[in-house]
Structures are given as C-alpha cells and as structure tokens.
Amino acid sequence: MNTSVITINQLTRHFKETVAVDNLSLEVRAGEIFGFLGHNGAGKTTTVRLLNGVIEPTSGGMRVLGFDPQVDGPALRARTGVLTETPSLDERLTAWDILGIYADLYAIPRKAIKPRIQELLAEFDLADRASEKVGGFSKGMKQRLALTRALLHKPELLFLDEATSGLDPVSSHHVNELIERMARREGCTVFMCTHNLVEAQRLCDRVAILEHGRLVALGTPAELTRQYVRRLDVEIEVAEEQTEIALNVLRSMPQLVLGEPAKPNGALVVTINKRESIPDVLAFMVQNHVRVYRMAPQEVNLEQVYFTLHEEKEGV
Amino acid sequence: MNARAMFAIVRKDLKVVIQNKNVVTPIIIIIAVFFTGLPWLAGLAPTILHWFGGQMSSLEGILAKMPAGMLQELSGYAITQKVLVFVLVYMLLPFFLIIPLMTASMLAADSFAGEKERKTLEALLYTPTTDRELFIAKMLSGWLAAIAVALGGFLIYAVNVNAAAWSQMQRIFFPNALWLVLVLWVVPALSGLGVSLMVVVSAHAQGFQDANQMAGLVVLPIVALFYAQMAGAIFINISILLLMGLVIWLLAGLLIWLGSRNFQRNRLLAA
Numbered sequence: 349m350n351t352s353v354i355t356i357n358q359l360t361r362h363f364k365e366t367v368a369v370d371n372l373s374l375e376v377r378a379g380e381i382f383g384f385l386g387h388n389g390a391g392k393t394t395t396v397r398l399l400n401g402v403i404e405p406t407s408g409g410m411r412v413l414g415f416d417p418q419v420d421g422p423a424l425r426a427r428t429g430v431l432t433e434t435p436s437l438d439e440r441l442t443a444w445d446i447l448g449i450y451a452d453l454y455a456i457p458r459k460a461i462k463p464r465i466q467e468l469l470a471e472f473d474l475a476d477r478a479s480e481k482v483g484g485f486s487k488g489m490k491q492r493l494a495l496t497r498a499l500l501h502k503p504e505l506l507f508l509d510e511a512t513s514g515l516d517p518v519s520s521h522h523v524n525e526l527i528e529r530m531a532r533r534e535g536c537t538v539f540m541c542t543h544n545l546v547e548a549q550r551l552c553d554r555v556a557i558l559e560h561g562r563l564v565a566l567g568t569p570a571e572l573t574r575q576y577v578r579r580l581d582v583e584i585e586v587a588e589e590q591t592e593i594a595l596n597v598l599r600s601m602p603q604l605v606l607g608e609p610a611k612p613n614g615a616l617v618v619t620i621n622k623r624e625s626i627p628d629v630l631a632f633m634v635q636n637h638v639r640v641y642r643m644a645p646q647e648v649n650l651e652q653v654y655f656t657l658h659e660e661k662e663g664v
Numbered sequence: 665m666n667a668r669a670m671f672a673i674v675r676k677d678l679k680v681v682i683q684n685k686n687v688v689t690p691i692i693i694i695i696a697v698f699f700t701g702l703p704w705l706a707g708l709a710p711t712i713l714h715w716f717g718g719q720m721s722s723l724e725g726i727l728a729k730m731p732a733g734m735l736q737e738l739s740g741y742a743i744t745q746k747v748l749v750f751v752l753v754y755m756l757l758p759f760f761l762i763i764p765l766m767t768a769s770m771l772a773a774d775s776f777a778g779e780k781e782r783k784t785l786e787a788l789l790y791t792p793t794t795d796r797e798l799f800i801a802k803m804l805s806g807w808l809a810a811i812a813v814a815l816g817g818f819l820i821y822a823v824n825v826n827a828a829a830w831s832q833m834q835r836i837f838f839p840n841a842l843w844l845v846l847v848l849w850v851v852p853a854l855s856g857l858g859v860s861l862m863v864v865v866s867a868h869a870q871g872f873q874d875a876n877q878m879a880g881l882v883v884l885p886i887v888a889l890f891y892a893q894m895a896g897a898i899f900i901n902i903s904i905l906l907l908m909g910l911v912i913w914l915l916a917g918l919l920i921w922l923g924s925r926n927f928q929r930n931r932l933l934a935a
C-alpha cells in the first residue's frame with residue numbers, strides 16, 4: 349500500500365497567461381482510490397493529461413508507474429486507463445466497433461478480445477445494444493461504454509474524470525462498486541477527479557483539493573475534516589423539563605458554543621467551535637445540574653471541508 | 665512502428681468517414697459527373713451535333729492548334745474519333761487527378777480537425793500509440809481511401825468511355841499507357857502529397873470546415889494543368905507524367921518526413 353504509483357514534484361503548466369496547474373506536488377500510493385477534487389477549471393483534467401504524457405509540463409517533474417510520461421508516454425499509456433470528461437466516442441460506430449478498435453490499440457491478444465469485450469458489455473449492461481450505433485445511446489450508456497473502453501486492457505492505474513457524471517443513481521452505484529472492486533480486490537490504483545463530494549467521501553482513501561491549479565489540502569477524508577472544519581454541530585438530548593436550563597447553560601459559554609442553540613426535532617442542536625470542546629461543554633452542563641442523556645457530534649463531511657477551504661480562499 | 669495499432673486507427677477512420685455525408689456526398693457527385701456524365705456527353709456529342717446540323721469537322725481547326733506531340737498521337741483517326749480521343753483521353757486526363765486529391769484532402773482534413781470537433785480525439789491520444797504512429801495512421805486513412813476512390817473511379821470511367829464511344833471507335837481504346845502511368849504512378853504520389861499536407865493543416869485547424877477550406881485550395885494547380893492541356897499550351901505525355909510523379913513523390917516524402925518529425929499530440933490539446 350505504500351509503494352508510490354504517482355509522484356508529482358512542483359508540476360506547473362501554463363496555457364498562455366493562464367496557470368492551469370501551479371506548483372503541484374503529491375504522491376499517490378499503489379492500490380488506493382485517490383480523489384482529486386476541485387471546481388471546474390481547477391486543473392484536474394490538465395493534471396490527468398500531464399500524468400499520461402498527453403501534454404507537456406511548463407516546469408516540474410513526475411513519475412507515473414515508474415515512467416516519466418514525457419519520455420515513456422506510449423509504454424505508460426499501455427498500463428493506464430483513462431475515462432475522459434466527455435465520453436469521446438465516435439457516434440457513427442457501434443459499441444463492438446469501438447471496443448474492437450481499442451482492443452487493437454491496446455494490443456490485447458486477439459484470442460482474448462471477444463471474451464473480454466463480452467464480459468465487460470455484460471458487466472455494464474450494454475450487451476443488448478452492442479451492435480447499435482453509439483449515436484442512439486443515452487448519456488448514461490455512453491458513459492458506461494467509455495468506462496468499458498478504459499477498462500478493456502485491465503489497466504494498473506485508472507484515471508476517472510467525472511466517472512458518474514450523467515449516470516442515474518443505479519448506474520452510479522454500480523460504477524462506484526466497480527471502482528471499489530478494482531481497487532480493493534484487483535489492486536488497481538484509481539485516480540478519481542470528481543465534483544461529487546459525497547462519492548469522494550465514501551470511496552476515496554485520500555483526497556487532494558485543488559483551487560486554481562494549486563493544492564490546498566491533502567489527506568484522508570477524516571484527516572481533512574479534523575484539520576479544516578472549525579465548527580461542529582452537536583445534538584444534545586436532555587430531560588425535557590430541563591430544556592430551558594440547558595439552553596441558558598449553553599448560552600453562558602459563548603467562547604465554546606457559537607450562535608443560538610436550535611431545537612429542530614425535540615433535541616437541542618448547538619454549534620461548537622471544535623471537536624475538542626465537546627468534553628468541556630458536557631462537563632459544564634453536568635456541573636450546572638443538567639442531566640444529559642445523549643451528546644452526538646454530527647458527522648462532518650468533505651463537503652464542509654471543501655466549502656470551508658473555498659470560503660477561506662475567497663475570503664468569505 | 666506498431667502496425668496493428670495503426671491499422672486499427674485506419675479502420676476506425678474509414679468506418680467513420682464512409683458514414684460522413686459531408687465527405688461522401690461531394691465525392692459521389694464528382695464520380696457521377698466526371699466518370700459517368702462526361703464520357704457519355706462526349707460519346708453522344710457527334711450524334712447531338714448531327715441533330716442540330718453541325719459537323720465534327722468544324723472542330724478540326726481547334727485540334728490543329730494542339731502541340732505536335734498530340735497531333736501525332738491523334739494521327740490515323742477519323743475526325744470524329746480524333747475529337748473523342750482528344751476529349752476523353754487527353755483533355756480530361758489532368759482533371760482526373762482532382763478526384764484522388766480531393767478525396768485525400770477531405771479525409772485528411774477530417775482526420776484531426778473533424779475528431780476535435782466531434783470530441784473523439786482525446787480518447788485516441790490516451791492510447792499507447794506514438795506520435796509518429798498516430799500521424800502516419802491518419803495519413804494512411806486518407807491515402808488508402810483516395811487510392812480506392814481513384815481506382816474505382818478509373819474502372820467506372822474506363823467502362824463508360826469505351827461504351828459511350830463504341831459507336832465511333834468500334835473497339836476498346838481506353839485505357840492507354842498514359843492513363844496507366846497516371847493511375848499507378850502519379851495518383852498515389854499526388855494523394856500522398858495532398859494527404860500529408862492536409863494532415864498537417866488539420867492538426868492545427870479547429871474544425872473540419874476550417875481545414876476543408878484549405879482542401880479546396882490544393883486542387884488549384886490541377887485546374888491550371890487542365891486548362892493548359894485544353895488550350896494546347898502543354899502536351900502531357902508519358903515522360904512528363906513520369907517526371908511529374910517523381911517530383912510529387914519527392915515532395916510528398918519530404919512532407920511526410922517533416923510532418924512525422926514535428927507532429928506532437930501535445931499541440932493538439934494545447935491549441
């Protein structure tokens with residue numbers, strides 16, 4: 349799990365005046381699902397292109413699967429699979445045509461082509477429509493076919509640029525299961541560019557957050573939530589007759605409890621300044637004779653991290 | 665060089681292009697007009713002229729102004745036969761070159777620019793093909809299609825020419841050695857030149873129409889050749905064709921060499 353599959357060192361890419369990737373440094377380890385998060389134009393797609401040797405960096409270096417993408421691009425690309433942001437499919441061809449052509453491009457042994465294509469078409473529920481032209485496919489079907497093409501040659505490193513974009517919930521779930529299976533059972537490393545923070549939280553071992561081409565956060569989702577989320581909502585259940593007392597006690601510690609406590613569903617919900625303040629809040633309530641039945645910090649997610657970072661960056 | 669990958673790209677391009685009306689329609693129109701319409705129009709001209717009370721002998725004055733080499737080739741024929749041979753064998757010969765050149769140029773124009781427009785290029789760039797394999801495969805697609813259209817067109821033209829002129833010629837007189845040199849030597853060279861030029865243009869163009877406008881320009885030298893032959897300014901014989909073919913092959917070779925050295929996928933996405 350600790351072998352580095354991607355090492356990026358001070359990578360920068362300019363497009364004329366625009367800095368698409370700005371001094372980016374990070375490592376992706378073998379077998380992990382690595383989330384690459386950022387808004388549109390943050391530099392995610394440019395990074396994927398750079399890592400596959402499809403475009404050249406302005407400065408900085410990188411190693412991917414032990415290769416320098418600029419020098420060993422073809423050898424590297426034989427071992428990576430890329431799902432591009434748009435499906436990039438010839439609409440005048442059938443699914444079979446496309447997969448057959450890419451099987452030749454990836455030098456899959458001729459005897460293995462037909463069974464491999466059949467296996468993937470069945471896996472992605474495309475077998476019935478495989479002889480039809482792609483132009484007649486729905487957006488979700490095109491996305492699934494593009495993913496099938498990326499997996500055709502069993503890549504060691506899979507780049508997914510918005511893999512579930514345009515998919516219905518069932519298909520999204522299916523794709524996410526497949527991503528997990530590829531990483532957990534088959535040892536494939538997944539580099540996943542996404543806007544979908546819930547998906548990233550659920551799937552990714554580690555995530556990097558990019559803002560205007562710069563890396564602003566890197567770590568496991570849990571580490572990032574601890575590090576970046578300053579506020580925490582806590583649900584507190586007290587004896588019903590003590591609700592008013594509890595509210596007064598909570599209001600009396602403004603350095604720990606932020607804002608006015610709410611009472612949406614019977615239980616009190618307060619926002620406290622940090623996770624470490626929970627024991628202090630509890631102790632103070634107990635000292636003031638409030639009988640606390642339950643105190644539950646609400647789950648902090650990547651979405652909050654993302655927006656906290658975004659607000660910091662924008663100076664909100 | 666990975667031949668299997670290159671032929672996969674050729675296969676893909678040809679499959680896509682034969683379904684592209686923007687490319688196929690002009691080719692079909694030119695084949696219909698040039699390979700079928702013109703031979704029958706020329707073959708039936710003596711009869712039509714006769715209906716209107718004209719005589720083919722009135723064209724003798726025009727033929728007399730042709731270069732000596734051509735007059736020698738036409739000697740021994742009756743006047744009606746002379747006119748037919750002049751029109752079908754000599755006058756339209758340079759015009760025939762437009763067909764492969766146009767096919768090659770249109771397909772090559774579609775190669776990168778068309779793929780960019782259809783947003784199908786990126787997946788291809790992520791494959792393990794080298795830049796040189798990609799460039800040559802894209803060129804091969806256009807070149808093979810141009811050769812196929814030219815050979816097919818040549819066969820159709822040969823059948824139509826002999827059938828349309830049968831009443832006057834009473835024998836199969838087409839193709840002659842000049843046409844065989846044209847089809848087997850000059851056409852592949854010219855297609856190679858057109859395709860290599862247009863692939864380079866296509867790689868820098870934003871869309872098919874943008875690149876296709878350039879494709880229109882590459883046929884201009886052929887049109888000039890056509891008028892020169894028709895006006896009697898030059899007589900294209902086998903020696904000239906052999907030399908022309910050689911020069912075009914050398915130019916095509918130079919362009920392919922330069923193109924494959926300078927072509928970088930990096931520039932396709934950076935543009």
